[in-house]
Amino acid sequence: MNAISNTHSPAETRWRILPQGDRCLIISFGEQIDAAIGRTCLAAARKLRDAQLPGVTDVVPSFVAVAVHYRPGGHGEGPTYSTLSEHIHALLADGIPTDAAGGREIDIPVCYGGEHGPDLDDVARAARLTPDGVIQLHSERRSMVFMLGFAPGHAYLGVHDEKLNIPRRSSPRTAVPQGSVAIANRQTVIYPNRLPGGWNIIGATPLVMFDPAREPAALLQPGDAVRFVPISPDEFDRIRGARP
Known part of the structure; x- marks a missing residue:
């Protein structure tokens, strides 16, 4: 053929x-x-x-x-x-x-660094930026959802600034927490559930990315334009606590 x-x-x-x-x-x-x-x-x-x-x-x-x-x-x-x-x-x-081909414009709250973003400092060093500089680059422009893959509701977004062209971790984690926001190769993924993964975790969202009881089950769909909105740890806990 x-x-x-x-x-x-x-x-x-x-x-x-x-x-x-x-x-x-x-x-x-x-x-x-x-x-x-x-x-x-x-x-x-x-x-x-x-x-x-x-x-x-x-x-x-x-x-x-x-x-x-x-x-x-x-x-x-x-x-x-x-x-x-x-x-x-x-x-x-x-x-x-x-x-x-355009989708919706969606804001995703993200708590960067600390316990929610254990790789933020490493990413900042690799990008020759401060942690705040990484956060600014990651959140200042909307990112397009290219596709869903790897797991239900697992969104791939990009394309970020060339300074965020950071390779994946040399040693993948066996378990990445639900909601983790991670970057590699000028792209972002948001882990919808606890999964293995080798991307650099810079933050987490308190939103539920995949819920089989919801229609549609995946919060993000291909074509959506996402803006990552920095939030504090207290705001993260408040939003997570308010979830049904």
């Missing part, structure tokens, strides 16, 4: 469609994490969902690509990679309205 590429001019959106096993294909829009590419992935995923293509079971956007899961069928009962990729190519060639 061969990849399918569009033939648009360099000024237009470009993509490649590649097989990923016998029940999934990948639409690749680039190689580097970038907000514009992320918005294109979100818009393409929305357009494919709205199309309700026969046999497609899920459409999942990521940083630079969109995965389309489908249920192949024999004797013409379901799509094949060839038929589905041609159909997707035709849909995308008709245009990807990236202006429709």
Whole structure:
């Protein structure tokens, strides 16, 4: 099975469609994490969902690509990679309205440093900043939710200032507390539950990021624009104590 590429001019959106096993294909829009590419992935995923293509079971956007899961069928009962990729190519060639990819604007309170952010000082040293400088860079601009992954409600956000291009920890933790806000490689993750992880923990939010009884269960969704709002430890305890 061969990849399918569009033939648009360099000024237009470009993509490649590649097989990923016998029940999934990948639409690749680039190689580097970038907000514009992320918005294109979100818009393409929305357009494919709205199309309700026969046999497609899920459409999942990521940083630079969109995965389309489908249920192949024999004797013409379901799509094949060839038929589905041609159909997707035709849909995308008709245009990807990236202006429709935006989500909500959401404020996430974060208590930085101390017991909630044990790696803040290490991050500050690596970035050649003060801890307050790290907090300012992390909270001064809104960050886009690129995708959810790793665990239910586990959001990946970015892209931060180059000064926050800090690698992951050399020794991952076996357990990261629920609500931890951690950074690596100009990105942020918010741990929805107690999980293992190797990102640098700079703070924590008292909000519940994932609740199966809530609709939607995940507080953040791809495309949302998040502003991290610094709060005090007392405010953290007050908000956590007020949760239902």
